[in-house]
Amino acid sequence: MSGMNWKNIRINSPKDLEGLTLPDELFEPVSADEKAKNAEDNRKSITYWQDAWRRFKANTVAMVASVVFILILIFAFAGPFFIPYSYESQYRNSVKLGPMEYSDVELEEQEVLKNYDAVFCTNMMEGSLKSLSKGSYYIKAGGKKYYFTREKTLSNSYILYDKDTEEKLFIASSKDVQEDGTFSETKPLEYTLDAIEGAKRIDMIKKVVPHVLGTDSAGRDIMSRCMYGTRVSLIIGIAAALIVLVIGALIGSIAGLVGGKVDFVIMRIIDIIISIPTTLMVLLLQVVLSAPLQAWFDSSHTAFARAMRDLGVGIVSMFIVFALLYWVSMARLVRGQVLQLKGMEFITAEEVLGAEKKRIILRHLLPNCVGQLVIATCLQIPSAIFTESFLSYLGIGVAAPMASLGSMCSEALATLSVYPHRLICPALILSVLVLSLNLIGDGLRDALDPRLK
Amino acid sequence: MFKYILKRVAASAVTLLLVAAITFLAMNAIPGNPFLDENTTVEQMEIANAKYGLDQPLLVQMKNYLLNYLHGDMGESLKMQRGTPVKDIIFGQGKFELSIQLGVLALFLTVLMGIPLGCIAAYNRGKAVDNFLNVFSTVGIAAPNFVVATLLLTLLSVKLGILPAVSGSFNDPKAIIMPAIALSLYYVCYVAKLTRTSMLDAINQDYIRTARAKGLRTGSLIFKHALRNALIPVVTYLGPLTAGLLCGGFVVETTFGVPGLGRYFVSSIIDRDYPIIMATTIVLSTLIIGMNLIVDIVYKIVDPRISLSGTNN
Numbered sequence: 001m002s003g004m005n006w007k008n009i010r011i012n013s014p015k016d017l018e019g020l021t022l023p024d025e026l027f028e029p030v031s032a033d034e035k036a037k038n039a040e041d042n043r044k045s046i047t048y049w050q051d052a053w054r055r056f057k058a059n060t061v062a063m064v065a066s067v068v069f070i071l072i073l074i075f076a077f078a079g080p081f082f083i084p085y086s087y088e089s090q091y092r093n094s095v096k097l098g099p100m101e102y103s104d105v106e107l108e109e110q111e112v113l114k115n116y117d118a119v120f121c122t123n124m125m126e127g128s129l130k131s132l133s134k135g136s137y138y139i140k141a142g143g144k145k146y147y148f149t150r151e152k153t154l155s156n157s158y159i160l161y162d163k164d165t166e167e168k169l170f171i172a173s174s175k176d177v178q179e180d181g182t183f184s185e186t187k188p189l190e191y192t193l194d195a196i197e198g199a200k201r202i203d204m205i206k207k208v209v210p211h212v213l214g215t216d217s218a219g220r221d222i223m224s225r226c227m228y229g230t231r232v233s234l235i236i237g238i239a240a241a242l243i244v245l246v247i248g249a250l251i252g253s254i255a256g257l258v259g260g261k262v263d264f265v266i267m268r269i270i271d272i273i274i275s276i277p278t279t280l281m282v283l284l285l286q287v288v289l290s291a292p293l294q295a296w297f298d299s300s301h302t303a304f305a306r307a308m309r310d311l312g313v314g315i316v317s318m319f320i321v322f323a324l325l326y327w328v329s330m331a332r333l334v335r336g337q338v339l340q341l342k343g344m345e346f347i348t349a350e351e352v353l354g355a356e357k358k359r360i361i362l363r364h365l366l367p368n369c370v371g372q373l374v375i376a377t378c379l380q381i382p383s384a385i386f387t388e389s390f391l392s393y394l395g396i397g398v399a400a401p402m403a404s405l406g407s408m409c410s411e412a413l414a415t416l417s418v419y420p421h422r423l424i425c426p427a428l429i430l431s432v433l434v435l436s437l438n439l440i441g442d443g444l445r446d447a448l449d450p451r452l453k
Numbered sequence: 454m455f456k457y458i459l460k461r462v463a464a465s466a467v468t469l470l471l472v473a474a475i476t477f478l479a480m481n482a483i484p485g486n487p488f489l490d491e492n493t494t495v496e497q498m499e500i501a502n503a504k505y506g507l508d509q510p511l512l513v514q515m516k517n518y519l520l521n522y523l524h525g526d527m528g529e530s531l532k533m534q535r536g537t538p539v540k541d542i543i544f545g546q547g548k549f550e551l552s553i554q555l556g557v558l559a560l561f562l563t564v565l566m567g568i569p570l571g572c573i574a575a576y577n578r579g580k581a582v583d584n585f586l587n588v589f590s591t592v593g594i595a596a597p598n599f600v601v602a603t604l605l606l607t608l609l610s611v612k613l614g615i616l617p618a619v620s621g622s623f624n625d626p627k628a629i630i631m632p633a634i635a636l637s638l639y640y641v642c643y644v645a646k647l648t649r650t651s652m653l654d655a656i657n658q659d660y661i662r663t664a665r666a667k668g669l670r671t672g673s674l675i676f677k678h679a680l681r682n683a684l685i686p687v688v689t690y691l692g693p694l695t696a697g698l699l700c701g702g703f704v705v706e707t708t709f710g711v712p713g714l715g716r717y718f719v720s721s722i723i724d725r726d727y728p729i730i731m732a733t734t735i736v737l738s739t740l741i742i743g744m745n746l747i748v749d750i751v752y753k754i755v756d757p758r759i760s761l762s763g764t765n766n
Contacts, residue, residue: 275468277741279700280734281475287722287730288479386597393599394703394719409599413708416603417611427600435595 055447062443065436072433076230085221087228087403213425226425229403233385240322240384245377248330256338270328282321286396289317314397333376337369371448379441382434405430458750465746472738477515480727528728539732552713556698559637567641571648572675593642598701602635602708636705640694651683685756695744699737
């Protein structure tokens with residue numbers, strides 16, 4: 001077939017191609033540009049959220065902020081499992097400790113744990129070694145040293161545990177102890193507590209956990225208060241943001257969807273609430289609401305009232321204030337979105353096709369608003385945390401023994417010159433938390449805002 | 454224009470009235486009586502109630518209360534300075550002046566620092582200066598004012614001893630430095646960010662390119678041509694800014710021991726001295742609402758593009 005003029009061949013139907021073989025020189029390789037274009041044309045289409053996530057992942061600042069935020073979450077929610085101190089207990093012997101400092105009692109404990117072969121547990125009470133006093137004694141028996149404290153409860157019987165084998169050694173009663181602290185007689189073991197539990201107890205007193213950030217003037221562990229305070233601040237921030245979201249979205253969408261007189265009235269109310277100085281009103285309502293709330297907590301016994309009581313008057317009234325005053329900007333945002341979307345062609349098309357209102361709202365309006373709602377809610381959290389810490393700092397929000405980052409800062413103010421770390425720790429956590437949330441919010445805006453596409 | 458101003462004034466008056474009504478009703482919602490004390494007898498309480506008009510129906514009380522306010526009578530302190538007229542406490546003891554001094558200084562700091570910083574950042578967009586200012590303002594926005602206040606206190610007066618820790622009055626100009634910085638830092642950062650954004654918008658406009666092509670110097674380009682248009686969003690922020698500075702004063706005054714109105718307000722809240730709480734709320738609200746009104750009108754003058762209907766669509 002060579003020598004044939006290829007240009008004269010006409011292919012009108014697939015039949016004409018039969019028996020034809022084309023020489024290689026007629027083909028030319030696909031250029032790089034064409035390859036790229038082909039790849040682009042055949043690229044798998046991705047959804048809005050996949051696209052947003054891709055943008056968010058590419059945003060280094062937002063990703064770092066997210067990691068920091070997750071670390072703070074771990075600190076606040078998982079942290080308390082790793083330290084044996086509670087946020088509200090007052091450790092009497094360890095008042096006003098600096099970071100990593102030990103109280104006299106704890107130093108003694110450490111010394112005991114290092115130097116003696118066995119330690120003693122009073123009556124199997126938890127944390128017994130914490131009540132060490134200066135009248136401490138030790139005995140030697142069977143080539144080992146045993147440590148115990150002689151206290152007023154010595155009339156009871158005591159168990160001594162071997163530190164290495166965690167075995168119960170003997171029981172001594174007060175009559176067996178002589179003035180110099182030695183035992184006149186040691187009896188064989190006849191105590192009823194089972195060995196495993198005893199071993200647990202001895203394990204508990206085996207190590208002395210330091211107060212990493214020291215303790216405050218009432219002997220409360222600052223580290224655990226920081227964790228707890230972060231948790232309180234976070235929960236308040238998130239709950240307040242959700243309250244604002246629900247109320248604002250509801251009212252805003254009603255205004256936008258119904259329109260007419262309803263819209264006019266709602267917008268005038270919003271205008272007025274926006275021009276009310278909110279901070280002043282928050283302060284005022286905090287004061288005013290506390291008494292009726294307290295009365296309600298005392299009289300009502302429903303599960304809801306009990307849950308609210310656990311939160312405390314300060315926090316609940318803060319939620320009420322948020323529900324009353326802070327929803328307005330969210331409502332405006334939602335209304336604006338709804339109005340904007342309502343005028344768009346695809347909604348009109350859906351209406352013309354005879355779609356129900358419910359379908360339009362659920363299938364078209366809501367999904368198109370979600371991005372904006374997520375951004376606004378995310379940015380609402382730090383501002384709620386700000387408000388909470390502001391109130392708590394002024395002594396109006398969260399009350400002791402509960403802690404929030406703001407109230408801890410305010411407690412630390414009195415001892416600022418001696419123990420600056422008490423202020424710096426909660427203040428730093430608060431700032432980093434707000435910063436990370438702000439940056440995440442900015443990142444979400446970049447990722448979700450369709451106008452930037 | 455006149456109609457617009459009238460409308461805004463009326464709206465502000467309604468808002469103020471509403472604030473007064475909320476304050477009044479809120480105070481009355483509190484169970485108990487301010488005169489309730491272990492040693493008061495029923496008769497004494499009745500006399501006290503009659504004296505302060507607390508035995509009348511709520512609406513009458515509210516009417517009297519509003520009328521009294523219009524006449525400048527704010528009632529008497531019930532606890533903190535028993536019997537002293539609230540008006541004297543607020544205006545007569547130098548508290549108001551102190552707070553206003555602090556607020557005005559912070560306002561100046563905000564405007565004089567925030568706007569130039571924003572301009573510099575926008576002009577050097579993407580360069581090291583811009584990045585530095587961006588980080589600075591992002592961090593500044595994340596730090597609550599009490600954190601800034603206490604850190605300044607620790608650093609400058611406790612550790613270095615340069616500035617006095619407690620500011621009894623501002624006769625010593627050194628005493629006002631830290632409170633003013635603590636109060637304004639957040640807003641400086643915020644205004645800088647705001648200015649940067651709107652400045653970037655302005656710089657990319659055609660008329661700026663024309664001005665540049667004409668050979669104008671950078672300084673006049675930025676400050677005369679671009680800034681004028683870039684300032685509009687900043688002007689709208691002045692209303693919330695005033696509110697923020699006045700309310701931020703509570704924290705800053707409490708922290709630095711400034712005996713101003715803010716600190717007094719906080720202690721009156723903790724002490725539950727209702728007439729003082731009410732009066733302070735109303736005085737501060739008047740300031741804030743008035744500032745909002747002025748800003749709205751100025752805004753209209755600065756930017757004639759805004760519709761004259763006065764609605765927010």
